[in-house]
Structures are given as C-alpha cells and as structure tokens.
Amino acid sequence: MQYMLVHVVDDELAAAKPWDGAAPASLEAWLDQTIGRGVNLHGSRLGPASDATTVKVRRGELVITDGPFAETKEQVAGYDLLECGDMEEALEWAAKHPTAQVGAVEVRPLYGDQPPRSLPELARGKRRYMMLVCSDPAVDRDELGQITPVEPWVEEMDGRGARRFGSQLDEPARARTVRVRDGQALVTDGPFAETKEQVAGFDILDCADLDEAIEVAQKHPMARHGILEVRPFWPFQED
Amino acid sequence: MALSGGLSGPALAGAFRDEWGRIVAALIHQFGDWDLAEDCAQEAFALASQRWAADGTPARPGAWLFTVARNRAIDRLRRAATYQAKLKTVAATAMTEGTDEGADEEVPPDEGAVPDERLRLIFTCCHPALAMEARVALTLRALAGLSTAEIARAFLVPEPTMAKRLVRAKHKIQNAGIPYRVPPAGALAERAAGVLAVLYLLFNEGYSASAGADLVRRDLCDQAVRLATVLVKLMPELAEAKGLLALMLFHRARQAARVDSKGDLVRLQDQDRSLWDSAAVEQASRYLAGARDQGEVGPYQLQAAIAGCHASAPTAGDTDWRSVAGLYGQLADLTGSPVVELNRAVAVAMADGPEEGLALMDGLAGAGALDGYYLLPAARADMLRRLGRLPEAAAAYREALALVRTEPERRFLEARLAEVEVEF
Numbered sequence: 001m002q003y004m005l006v007h008v009v010d011d012e013l014a015a016a017k018p019w020d021g022a023a024p025a026s027l028e029a030w031l032d033q034t035i036g037r038g039v040n041l042h043g044s045r046l047g048p049a050s051d052a053t054t055v056k057v058r059r060g061e062l063v064i065t066d067g068p069f070a071e072t073k074e075q076v077a078g079y080d081l082l083e084c085g086d087m088e089e090a091l092e093w094a095a096k097h098p099t100a101q102v103g104a105v106e107v108r109p110l111y112g113d114q115p116p117r118s119l120p121e122l123a124r125g126k127r128r129y130m131m132l133v134c135s136d137p138a139v140d141r142d143e144l145g146q147i148t149p150v151e152p153w154v155e156e157m158d159g160r161g162a163r164r165f166g167s168q169l170d171e172p173a174r175a176r177t178v179r180v181r182d183g184q185a186l187v188t189d190g191p192f193a194e195t196k197e198q199v200a201g202f203d204i205l206d207c208a209d210l211d212e213a214i215e216v217a218q219k220h221p222m223a224r225h226g227i228l229e230v231r232p233f234w235p236f237q238e239d
Numbered sequence: 240m241a242l243s244g245g246l247s248g249p250a251l252a253g254a255f256r257d258e259w260g261r262i263v264a265a266l267i268h269q270f271g272d273w274d275l276a277e278d279c280a281q282e283a284f285a286l287a288s289q290r291w292a293a294d295g296t297p298a299r300p301g302a303w304l305f306t307v308a309r310n311r312a313i314d315r316l317r318r319a320a321t322y323q324a325k326l327k328t329v330a331a332t333a334m335t336e337g338t339d340e341g342a343d344e345e346v347p348p349d350e351g352a353v354p355d356e357r358l359r360l361i362f363t364c365c366h367p368a369l370a371m372e373a374r375v376a377l378t379l380r381a382l383a384g385l386s387t388a389e390i391a392r393a394f395l396v397p398e399p400t401m402a403k404r405l406v407r408a409k410h411k412i413q414n415a416g417i418p419y420r421v422p423p424a425g426a427l428a429e430r431a432a433g434v435l436a437v438l439y440l441l442f443n444e445g446y447s448a449s450a451g452a453d454l455v456r457r458d459l460c461d462q463a464v465r466l467a468t469v470l471v472k473l474m475p476e477l478a479e480a481k482g483l484l485a486l487m488l489f490h491r492a493r494q495a496a497r498v499d500s501k502g503d504l505v506r507l508q509d510q511d512r513s514l515w516d517s518a519a520v521e522q523a524s525r526y527l528a529g530a531r532d533q534g535e536v537g538p539y540q541l542q543a544a545i546a547g548c549h550a551s552a553p554t555a556g557d558t559d560w561r562s563v564a565g566l567y568g569q570l571a572d573l574t575g576s577p578v579v580e581l582n583r584a585v586a587v588a589m590a591d592g593p594e595e596g597l598a599l600m601d602g603l604a605g606a607g608a609l610d611g612y613y614l615l616p617a618a619r620a621d622m623l624r625r626l627g628r629l630p631e632a633a634a635a636y637r638e639a640l641a642l643v644r645t646e647p648e649r650r651f652l653e654a655r656l657a658e659v660e661v662e663f
Contacts, residue, residue, distance in 0.1 A: 053368040064367040209418040
C-alpha cells in the first residue's frame with residue numbers, strides 16, 4: 001500500500017535556505033533508513049508557496065493566479081511517497097521525519113493499487129513540478145454535470161512524457177496528521193488544515209517551463225471543477 | 240524625473256529613457272540573470288555620467304552603454320565561482336575573449352546595434368502567473384528603470400514592501416520556470432491583452448493621482464504612454480496596442496482641464512476646451528486611425544474612438560452623440576458590461592432626448608445588475624429633471640446620495656437635489 005507524506009511547515013520556514021531548525025542531519029538519517037529499506041519510492045522538497053501558481057477553467061476561460069490553492073499559515077513544503085504495510089507503519093515513519101517536529105506531516109493513502117515505481121531521471125532542458133489536484137467547494141457540481149474521466153488526460157500526458165507519476169488520494173477524512181512536540185507524537189484525524197479546498201490527488205510533471213505546466217494543468221478535467229496548484233520541485237543546483 | 244546613480248545631463252537622461260529597457264532586456268536574454276542585468280545596466284549609466292561630461296556623448300549612446308554593461312556582466316561572471324556553469328549557457332551567444340579587459344578604462348567604440356529583446360521582457364514581466372501588483376512593479380523596474388524607492392513611492396507602500404515584492408517575483412520567474420520569450424501564436428492574443436491591462440492600470444494609477452501627489456506618481460502616465468509606444472513599435476500587428484495608446488493620449492490631452500483650482504473634478508461638458516492639448520489629440524487620432532485601418536475592433540479602440548468624439552468637438556454642444564451612442568453599443572456587445580450600457584443610455588439621451596435615455600435606464604434598473612451603483616439613480620435623476628418630473632428627480636437624487644461614497648460627488652448631487660427641490 002502506498003502512502004503520501006505531505007510535509008507542511010510555516011511558510012517563512014519553507015522559503016528559508018538552508019532549512020533551519022529542521023535538523024539536516026536527521027533528515028539525512030531518515031532518508032538513509034527509508035531508502036535503505038526500500039520504503040521510500042520518491043520524494044522531494046518543493047519550492048515555497050510564493051513560487052506556486054494555481055490554474056482553473058471557469059466558463060471556458062483559463063484563470064491563472066499567483067500563489068497556493070489555499071492561504072494557510074502552514075504550507076506544503078515537500079512530499080515523500082512510501083510503500084508501507086499499513087497506516088500505522090506510515091505514521092511511524094512520518095513521526096521520525098524532521099518536519100513532524102517543526103511543522104506537521106499529513107499521511108494520506110493513495111487510492112487504489114499502484115505498482116511501486118521510482119521516478120525517472122529528469123531529462124535535460126526539463127523542469128519538474130508537483131501538481132496538486134484540489135477540490136473547490138465554490139463550484140456547483142450539479143451545474144457542470146458529470147466530471148469527465150481523467151484517463152484520456154493521463155494517457156495523453158504519459159504519452160508525451162509530461163506526466164511521470166500521479167494518483168488520486170484517499171478521501172481527506174481518511175488522512176492522519178502527525179506532529180511531534182517535546183518528543184511526543186500527536187496524531188490527529190484529518191488533513192493538516194481545515195480549509196474548504198482539499199487536496200484530492202497529485203501528479204508529477206516534467207515540462208520545459210511553467211507555460212507548458214500550465215497547459216498540462218489546464219487540460220486536466222479537474223480544472224473545470226477544482227483547482228490545480230503547480231509548484232516547482234526545489235532546484236537541485238542552487239546558484 | 241530623479242534617476243538613481245547620480246545621473247545628470249539631458250543626453251544621459253534621454254539615453255536612460257530610451258535605452259535602459261533595451262539594455263536590461265538584452266542582458267537578461269544573454270545571461271538569464273535579472274539582478275545581474277539590472278546591476279550592470281546601472282553601472283554602465285554610472286560610468287556614462289562620469290565619461291560623457293568629460294569626453295562628450297558618444298555617437299551611439301545605446302551601443303556604448305550596452306557594451307559597457309555586457310562587459311561588466313561577463314567580468315562579474317568570470318569572477319564568480321559559478322563561472323564555468325554559466326559559461327555553458329553563455330557560450331552559444333557571441334562572447335569574444337578579451338572584450339572585457341579594463342572595461343572601466345577602455346570602452347570599445349560602437350559595436351553594432353543593441354539587440355531589441357524588450358518584447359520578451361514585457362511579456363515576462365506581465366506573465367499571468369505573477370501577481371498583478373508584481374507585474375506592474377517589475378515592468379516599471381526592468382523596462383522603465385524606476386528604482387525600487389521610486390516604485391514604492393508611486394504605489395504608496397513602504398520601500399521594504401516593494402523590495403520584497405520585486406525579489407519574490409524574480410525568484411518566481413527563476414524557480415518556477417517562467418519562460419523569457421514572446422508567447423507562441425496560440426497564446427499570443429490572450430497574453431497581449433494581459434500586457435495591455437498592466438499598461439492601462441499603470442496609466443490609471445497616474446491619471447487618478449491628484450495634482451498635489453508625488454511627482455513620481457503622476458509620472459506613471461508618461462511611463463505608461465512610453466511603454467505603450469514601445470509596444471506599438473514592436474508589435475505593429477496588434478491593433479489594440481494602438482487603440483490603448485490612442486486612449487491614453489486622448490485622456491492625457493485633457494489632463495490640464497479636468498481639475499479646477501479647488502482640486503475638484505470638472506465634468507467633461509464643463510471643461511475649458513482651450514486647455515486641451517491639441518498636439519496630443521492629433522497624435523491620438525493618428526494612432527486611432529492606424530488601429531481602425533487594421534480592421535480589428537477591440538475594447539481599447541472603441542474607448543479611444545469615444546474619447547476621440549469628445550476631443551474633436553469644439554464645444555460640448557457640438558459632440559456627435561449619435562456616434563458616441565453607437566460606439567458604446569459596440570463596446571457593450573463586446574464586454575457585456577452594464578456600466579457601458581449606462582453610458583450608452585446617457586449618450587442616447589443626448590442624441591435622441593431624455594425620454595429615450597430614461598427608457599434604457601429603467602430597463603437597466605429592472606435588470607438589477609447595477610444595484611448599489613450610485614451613477615444609475617444619479618443618471619435617472621438627471622433624465623427626470625430634464626423631463627420636468629421634479630418630485631421623481633428629487634427621489635432619484637436621494638437614492639443616489641444614499642449610495643455615493645466620495646465627497647466631491649456627494650457635493651455635486653446635493654447641489655442638484657437643492658435645485659430641483661427649489662423648483663417644485
């Protein structure tokens with residue numbers, strides 16, 4: 001069973017470099033352990049919320065907005081995809097991750113079965129983006145009718161190498177969130193923030209630039225019903 | 240305008256206005272680094288302020304400045320630890336060994352024309368993935384060369400706030416991968432409309448600034464006109480750019496007449512038309528004709544055409560209201576805006592009489608799209624007054640007064656209400 005660990009920290013901290021307070025040494029150890037045991041399929045730090053762009057289509061018009069899908073004090077700062085026996089095991093790993101000490105780790109099961117795969121190398125001239133597929137309660141579902149199936153989009157984007165991985169997530173009610181304070185792990189039910197908009201799935205995109213990522217997002221069926229947040233992976237090479 | 244870096248002299252001020260954006264755009268294109276581009280452009284102008292006073296202005300100031308700035312950039316990259324990495328991206332462009340030696344001492348003579356990459360810069364600064372306020376600020380910094388302090392003053396925010404806004408926007412361009420290019424044909428029309436919206440916002444910021452406001456704020460109008468002129472030159476196929484430039488020029492032509500000695504706004508029909516700038520009107524008319532000749536109608540062109548009808552009337556009474564009403568009709572079809580419909584109703588009333596205007600306004604009031612908008616009852620009141628239906632006019636003025644938010648408009652409505660109350 002695969003679980004997505006969504007790392008959330010205060011946005012100021014998320015934008016800081018190096019990642020103060022999150023103890024890089026313990027992050028190294030956590031990665032050594034999870035990768036060493038074959039638990040960690042892939043993961044990355046993401047660019048700060050100020051580098052995010054949301055994409056939606058309303059009444060046939062493309063709407064592009066600067067910033068993340070929801071204005072929360074804590075912001076998504078990274079993710080890891082784990083292959084675990086059950087939720088308890090995933091929560092144990094989450095509690096050991098340094099972000100659980102400075103922020104929180106939301107653990108969400110992936111919907112349905114996925115073969116455990118790692119991500120391919122990033123091709124030259126491409127950039128990697130996390131696309132969060134979010135619900136938008138402001139959209140009247142009845143008015144728009146049935147949601148178009150996502151499969152043709154997946155097929156098209158996989159085919160042209162723009163989509164590298166992706167999955168629907170189990171419903172927010174099945175999420176658990178871990179915070180470690182004073183050495184004590186506190187596990188709460190539900191996602192990290194009580195926002196109207198909720199993450200319903202994600203896709204990892206390899207695109208030439210933000211314009212291509214926006215075009216890919218715009219074509220996703222959820223662009224009409226929800227909000228797509230496109231966020232760059234943290235650049236490997238800082239200059 | 241006060242330029243940063245202690246620049247002085249008319250030749251230098253002119254070069255700054257004409258060349259800054261061009262130099263920054265070309266440097267970003269070559270080196271992919273916004274801060275490097277701005278810093279080196281700044282240094283080139285600083286050097287010019289020393290040299291030109293002593294040695295005279297070079298034959299081609301733009302080429303002189305670009306050569307110095309580019310050599311500074313290469314020099315800095317050489318010294319930087321990441322030189323090797325950067326060199327790979329620079330290698331493709333024409334960088335020759337040795338051009339940088341003693342850039343401070345020996346400025347090579349003119350080296351061909353400065354490549355004009357400003358269109359890339361305009362589209363990148365106005366990218367829709369940036370916040371609107373960031374687009375405006377970046378455009379003023381990178382293309383017009385305003386300093387962070389000047390932009391902060393113009394938008395009435397503290398300088399650190401503006402500095403942070405600019406830094407975040409540049410980070411986003413770099414980290415999120417906003418491309419430095421003119422969008423491909425499929426997206427060009429939509430993105431060009433976005434660029435025009437930024438320039439129009441810039442113009443309106445300056446236009447709405449009061450006479451007493453900071454000079455840099457009023458100067459925003461000139462910056463917007465200048466940038467729109469550049470856009471018209473670089474994208475002659477874009478009819479709406481000409482339309483927007485014409486609109487700005489028509490408005491600016493009336494600037495001296497639109498505020499009275501007390502600082503109150505003067506309505507169009509009451510303005511002293513001898514104060515209008517006839518040269519600007521003529522220039523605007525030429526751009527409007529150019530847009531019209533391209534056979535493509537857009538909202539800016541229509542608004543400019545309406546402004547043109549007013550500008551070409553020697554007195555308010557000479558206004559061709561039938562044309563104005565027709566243009567508002569076209570604009571309403573294009574935008575679906577009820578405010579435009581209201582303007583059309585006013586023009587119809589001027590052309591065909593208050594009864595016709597009132598019928599259209601009553602239709603608008605019934606539709607409810609302008610509920611809470613004081614100008615609708617105010618316009619209805621005016622129709623009723625002219626029809627001699629004074630008690631109804633008074634009621635409509637009171638309705639408008641309950642909704643009005645600004646003081647000069649309130650004073651105007653109160654005066655009108657007093658007039659009709661005296662008469663019945």
